[in-house]
Amino acid sequence: MKIEDLLTRARETFDARTVFAEPVERDGVTVIPAARVVGGGGGGNGEDQQGRRGSGGGLGLLARPVGAFVIRNGEVSWQPAIDVTRIIATLGAVAVTGLFVGSRVRRKR
Template sequence: MKIEELFTKARNSVEARMVFAEPIERGGLTVIPAARVAAGGGGGNGRDQHGQEGEGAGLGLTARPVGAYVIEDGKLRWEPAVDVNRIAAVAGAIVVAALWLSKRKAGKP
């Protein structure tokens, strides 16, 4: 497959359903999960000193839940997702920075 064909197929496959999942309905409540989707890619071709040609490409895709739209009694609201891992990482970074600053200040007159 040529690089141009690969990127055309990848571009054509990006749809809203990658971001918004199918609605879930239970007990008069409708939930539409949403995600942050990011994609990237690159490719190239070339020829070596012996005249041999080659080409290559790569694509990457990542998705993280960000929340859900909730429809209840005809009213729409947004419920953000809580990323516990991100909260823990930020809290850990703050603690490390505070410890580093306190050690640094303690060592100077």
């Protein structure tokens, strides 16, 4: 893939539709889901010792839901998504840190 093609695809990929999904309407309530999107890419070209040229590139995205805008009776509210995996990982990290610090304090005494 040429660098120009990579940049074109990146421009097409990163737009509002990547962050906000199509609105969904049910019983007079409209919901617009939103996500946090992180991306990165890279490319390069070169030539080997026999004079052969080559180029390449890549693009990667990571999207996680963060919540949704809810429109009801003309009022807009934000409903955050709850990431249970992140909560458990954070609690685990805090617990491990607490055990580590506790053991160090006990050794000093």
